[in-house]
Amino acid sequence: MVVPGLATQAGGALAIFTGAKSRSFTSIAASLNFSRNAIVGAPCDVIYPSTMPTNDGTHEKTLAALGVTSAEQISVLFAGLREQFDAEVSLEAVQLLWKEFRDRWIGRKSGVITQVTNNWLKPAPPGLKPTVGAELNKLKSHVESKLDEIHLKIENAEEEWARDERVDLSLPGVVRPIGSRHLIRQVLQEIEDIFVSIGFSVVEGPEIETPYYNFEALNIPEFHPVRADMDTFYLELPKGAPGPLLLRTHTSPVQIRTMEKRQPPVRVIVPGKVYRRDNPDATHSFMFHQIEGLAVDSDITFCDFTGTIEYFVKQYFGPSVKTRFRPSYFPFTEPSVEFDVSCIFCGGSGSGASGTTCGKCKGSGWIELFGAGMVDPAIYGFVNYDASKVSGFAFGMGMDRLAMLKYGIDDIQVFFQNDVRFLKQFP
Numbered sequence: 311m312v313v314p315g316l317a318t319q320a321g322g323a324l325a326i327f328t329g330a331k332s333r334s335f336t337s338i339a340a341s342l343n344f345s346r347n348a349i350v351g352a353p354c355d356v357i358y359p360s361t362m363p364t365n366d367g368t369h370e371k372t373l374a375a376l377g378v379t380s381a382e383q384i385s386v387l388f389a390g391l392r393e394q395f396d397a398e399v400s401l402e403a404v405q406l407l408w409k410e411f412r413d414r415w416i417g418r419k420s421g422v423i424t425q426v427t428n429n430w431l432k433p434a435p436p437g438l439k440p441t442v443g444a445e446l447n448k449l450k451s452h453v454e455s456k457l458d459e460i461h462l463k464i465e466n467a468e469e470e471w472a473r474d475e476r477v478d479l480s481l482p483g484v485v486r487p488i489g490s491r492h493l494i495r496q497v498l499q500e501i502e503d504i505f506v507s508i509g510f511s512v513v514e515g516p517e518i519e520t521p522y523y524n525f526e527a528l529n530i531p532e533f534h535p536v537r538a539d540m541d542t543f544y545l546e547l548p549k550g551a552p553g554p555l556l557l558r559t560h561t562s563p564v565q566i567r568t569m570e571k572r573q574p575p576v577r578v579i580v581p582g583k584v585y586r587r588d589n590p591d592a593t594h595s596f597m598f599h600q601i602e603g604l605a606v607d608s609d610i611t612f613c614d615f616t617g618t619i620e621y622f623v624k625q626y627f628g629p630s631v632k633t634r635f636r637p638s639y640f641p642f643t644e645p646s647v648e649f650d651v652s653c654i655f656c657g658g659s660g661s662g663a664s665g666t667t668c669g670k671c672k673g674s675g676w677i678e679l680f681g682a683g684m685v686d687p688a689i690y691g692f693v694n695y696d697a698s699k700v701s702g703f704a705f706g707m708g709m710d711r712l713a714m715l716k717y718g719i720d721d722i723q724v725f726f727q728n729d730v731r732f733l734k735q736f737p
């Protein structure tokens with residue numbers, strides 16, 4: 311578009327300008343070959359000062375270099391700068407780069423206003439100086455007042471932010487639920503307390519075991535039928551690793567590990583996780599908790615054994631429960647027994663409410679508790695104890711089932727589901 315009275319010079323620089331006064335800057339600039347983007351930035355909502363050119367460099371040249379010779383051309387130049395400033399300035403756009411933005415416009419050394427003063431005003435011919443001075447004053451006060459206004463907004467926004475973020479010490483504190491120990495952990499503590507009170511100490515052992523400790527040193531050689539149920543959960547090892555490893559199937563290997571390290575007297579309990587191939591149901595889990603017990607000394611008798619178990623059972627379930635033992639079999643105890651406790655639910659009567667059969671003990675009045683026995687003398691051979699001088703007993707309790715009995719829990723799976731509604735019942 312060619313505006314009457316305007317002409318362009320080669321190279322797009324400002325040319326002689328003699329036209330009408332009422333035209334908008336943009337239309338004049340267009341005909342002066344200014345690209346809109348070069349002057350006012352890309353036409354988008356947010357203008358980023360750091361990436362946007364300040365202008366096309368007109369304020370770095372003198373009026374003579376720009377070919378400006380008339381008051382109207384001067385007005386166009388200033389209108390361009392003003393339009394550019396207005397397009398760039400907004401709270402969103404400048405608040406993060408406030409100082410850079412401010413310095414670029416009114417910085418003393420090389421701000422746009424300073425450059426206009428140096429390049430346009432000072433060297434302006436006397437005839438144009440008043441116009442340049444007046445336009446510069448207008449631009450300067452426009453820029454300064456807008457910057458003041460924006461600065462105030464930035465300060466207010468910061469104050470508001472600080473006010474919102476301020477800690478009100480009069481408010482009640484945030485109550486964070488602190489959780490509680492899992493019921494299995496609580497039961498472990500109860501059992502530990504009982505045994506510690508009669509001279510046992512607590513030891514632990516690895517959950518990943520060698521077949522030697524899990525089986526052989528417990529008198530369970532390869533191909534022993536007992537292994538059929540337990541010979542499982544072997545680990546995949548890298549080539550060249552020494553020997554197979556498996557997840558322990560009971561806590562009994564720690565009997566061997568303890569006796570290897572300690573000379574009698576030994577009195578320990580061993581809590582921990584064990585793993586079996588059992589399918590999950592109300593009383594079985596493939597991972598569960600056991601507490602092993604071992605006492606070995608020079609003169610431990612079967613009476614010490616049953617007396618210790620009875621003491622534990624009465625402490626744990628209450629003084630009214632009775633115990634009994636039945637013959638059983640474990641390769642590492644001889645004799646071996648299974649301990650029963652009188653049914654905690656029907657008081658040992660075998661009958662439930664209104665004369666029905668007690669569902670817990672199935673009418674027998676007894677509930678199976680755990681396996682135990684006198685340590686088989688063959689075991690002492692594996693740990694270099696003199697079997698003619700020492701004797702002892704061992705037991706292995708299922709902690710989850712002990713917890714179920716005491717707290718009336720029907721399904722072992724609830725221990726592992728971590729439902730907060732269940733856990734909250736045992737704070």
Ligand code: FA5
Nearest residue numbers: 560562588594595598680681682704705706707708711
């Ligand atoms: C043993 O594991 C023997 N090591 C116990 C032992 C130790 C006997 C020392 C003699 C001397 P048993 O396989 O019966 O025994 O397991 C012991 C207890 O673990 C059981 O009485 C039962 O309460 C619990 N238990 C066994 N299998 C599971 C299972 N899949 N889920 C939950 N509890 C189980």
